[in-house]
Amino acid sequence: MASSVDNLFDGIYQVVKLIPEGRVSSYGAIAQYLGTKSGARLVGWAMNACHNMPDVPAHRVVNRNGMLTGKHHFGGNVMQERLEAEGVKVENDKIINFEAHFWNPSTELL
Template sequence: MKNAFEDIYEVVRLIPYGKVSTYGEIAAYLGNKRAARMVGWAMCASHGDSSIPAHRVVNRNGLLSGKAFFGGNLMQELLEQEGIVVENNKIQNFKAHLWIPSKELL
C-alpha cells in the first residue's frame, strides 16, 4: 500500500495552473472527507519539493491558511503569478478558481 501522503501529492500535482483546491475536497476525493487535516500535514511536509504545488491548496473559504509555512508572502505571490487575485489572505472570486477533483477526475 502506498503512503497516504504520496496519494495526496498525486492529486495535488493534478491541480491545473490558475486553479486551487481545498484540503477537504482532496480528502473527499481520496475517500475520507474528514481527513482534511492530513492533507494539510502533507502540504506542510512537502515544502522543498517543487513538483508539489502546495500553494494551490487552500481552506474551504479560499483563505491562504497554509501561508505561514511558505514564509513571507510566497504563497500569495505564487498564486498571483498564476492570475489569481488575493486580498487579505483570501482568494477573490474563489469559486471561479476552485478545482474539485471528484468532479474533474471522473
C-alpha cells in the same frame, strides 16, 4: 517499508500535482476525493511536509473558504505571490472569486 502515512501523503501529492495552474483546491475536497479517514487535517499535514518538493504545487491548496491558511509555512507572502503569478487574485489572505478558481477533484477527475 513505507508507512501508511507515507502512502496517504503520496496519494495526496499525486492529486495536488493535477491541480491546473491558475486553479486552487481545498484540503477537504482532496480528502473527500481520496476517501481519507483523517480528512482535511491529513491533507494539511501533507502540504506542510512537502515544501522541499518543488513538483508539488502546495500553494494551490487552501481552506474551504479560499483562505491562505497554510501561508505561514511558505514564509512571507510566497504563497500569495505564487498564486498571483498564475492569475489568482488574493486580498487579505483570501482568494478573490474563489468559486471561479476552485478545482474539485471529485468532479474534475472522472
